[in-house]
Amino acid sequence: MQAYEFINSLIPPLKLSDRGGKALAWMEEIRIDALPVTDQGRFLGFIRDEMIFELNQPEQLIGAIGLKGGACWVYSDKHIYDVLRVASENQSNLVAVIDRENAYLGVITMEDAISAFADSLSIKSQGSVLILSLNMTDYHLSEISRLVESENTKILSSFITNDPLDDSKIKLTLKLDKPELRHVKATLERFGYRIIDHYQEETGVGSEEDRIGNLLRFLDI
Numbered sequence: 001m002q003a004y005e006f007i008n009s010l011i012p013p014l015k016l017s018d019r020g021g022k023a024l025a026w027m028e029e030i031r032i033d034a035l036p037v038t039d040q041g042r043f044l045g046f047i048r049d050e051m052i053f054e055l056n057q058p059e060q061l062i063g064a065i066g067l068k069g070g071a072c073w074v075y076s077d078k079h080i081y082d083v084l085r086v087a088s089e090n091q092s093n094l095v096a097v098i099d100r101e102n103a104y105l106g107v108i109t110m111e112d113a114i115s116a117f118a119d120s121l122s123i124k125s126q127g128s129v130l131i132l133s134l135n136m137t138d139y140h141l142s143e144i145s146r147l148v149e150s151e152n153t154k155i156l157s158s159f160i161t162n163d164p165l166d167d168s169k170i171k172l173t174l175k176l177d178k179p180e181l182r183h184v185k186a187t188l189e190r191f192g193y194r195i196i197d198h199y200q201e202e203t204g205v206g207s208e209e210d211r212i213g214n215l216l217r218f219l220d221i
Helices: 020-030 049-055 080-090 110-120 141-149 182-190 208-219
Strands: 034-039 042-048 073-075 094-098 104-109 128-135 155-162 169-176 194-200
Touching: 020 034, 020 049, 034 094, 034 104, 042 049, 042 094, 073 080, 080 094, 080 110, 094 110, 104 110, 128 182, 141 155, 141 169, 141 182, 182 194
Parallel strands: 073 094
Antiparallel strands: 034 042, 094 104, 128 169, 128 194, 155 169
C-alpha cells in the first residue's frame, strides 16, 4: 500500500517551457483539470485549467504562471493514508510522488487513492458497519475484538476519528464480516460501550456506486 504502487502513468508532467495551450490540450485529452509541473526532474507544483483560462493567453509559458500545490507531495514509500491526508490538507485531486532524492516519479489521483483505501478497509467485503463513541483511554481494540468474536463475528478493519459532538471522545468505526448486528450490539452495550450508529449491508451488493457508498458510510462522510 505504498504510494509508488498507485502512480497513474497516464498523467504526464509539464515543463516550464511548455505553453498554456499545450497544458489545456493535454488536460482535455486526459479529462483532468490539473497537471504537475517539473523542472530538471524536480516537482514544482500543479497548474490548473482555471489559471490558464483566467489569463486568456494560451501562448504564455508555464514558467510565467504561478503554480499551486508545491507542498502537495509524498515520498514514494509512504502509505496510501498519507496520500489522502496530503490531498485533504491541500484540497487537491492530485498528489505528486517523489523519491528520497526528491526526484519526481509521478502523480496519484484521488480516484485511485480512494479505491486503494476502500480495498484496504475491506469495503468490498459483505458485512456491516458499527460506530461506537468512547473515551480514548477506554479504547482497547483487543477487548472489543474479544467481545465481537464471542458472537461468532470478526472485525475486518477499524477506523478512528474525533467525535464532533464531544472533543473528549473518539468515534471507532468497525467493519464486521456479518450483516446481522443484533447480538454484537447487545454484547457491546452490555459491557458499557455506546453505539451511535450502524449500517447493515444487503447481500448481493457489488456495484461501484454501492462500493463508494459503503466507503463514505464507513468514513461517516
